[in-house]
Amino acid sequence: SNFTLQYGDVPMLLSKVEYQFVKNIRQANFGFKVTKRTWLDMGFMLNPIGWESAWPVLNTCLSSASVGGYFEPGSYLGLRFSTQFNEKFEARFFAGNPYSVAYDADTYVSVGCQLIYKPTPNLMVLYANMAGYQSKFDEPDPKFRLSNNLVAYYDLFKWLNLTAQYDFAWQTNSHLGSDTDAL
Numbered sequence: 001s002n003f004t005l006q007y008g009d010v011p012m013l014l015s016k017v018e019y020q021f022v023k024n025i026r027q028a029n030f031g032f033k034v035t036k037r038t039w040l041d042m043g044f045m046l047n048p049i050g051w052e053s054a055w056p057v058l059n060t061c062l063s064s065a066s067v068g069g070y071f072e073p074g075s076y077l078g079l080r081f082s083t084q085f086n087e088k089f090e091a092r093f094f095a096g097n098p099y100s101v102a103y104d105a106d107t108y109v110s111v112g113c114q115l116i117y118k119p120t121p122n123l124m125v126l127y128a129n130m131a132g133y134q135s136k137f138d139e140p141d142p143k144f145r146l147s148n149n150l151v152a153y154y155d156l157f158k159w160l161n162l163t164a165q166y167d168f169a170w171q172t173n174s175h176l177g178s179d180t181d182a183l
Helices: none
Strands: 002-005 025-035 038-045 076-084 089-097 110-120 123-133 144-157 160-171
Antiparallel strands (some): 002 025, 025 038, 038 076, 110 123, 123 144, 144 160
């Protein structure tokens, strides 16, 4: 199980405070082992997409903030099914509501997967995606978003690693103008 609280300006990082579902809780989840190599987790879990994040403590590069992390889903409330097929390959499948502050009062369910391949002990390739509507439930033109992330992580030495990350996303209804009535 995990339970992490956050404080300071991090809970207010991506939008107005009134849209934050659980402002000071970063994660609150528990899980159990189904088989020797299979787990089921449920609760409020961390973003499954991206090596860098909008949460500075997770960033491993030179910057404490990630530009890409501002546009990816935040934590989500849902289920995650994880399995390790062998020593080199594992997969995670998840479904839930990304109550991310970036998406305001999102009331839809998103689904996604994370595939991890470790051909050698010091090389890992990871692909993750999340797809679903990222809008308010009653919005007339909801935004369907597909976020993807590809990461290669190589431990060159014990004290030096190389990380390459490529984020790409697609969203419907991006052409719509802003709501000037809200100003």
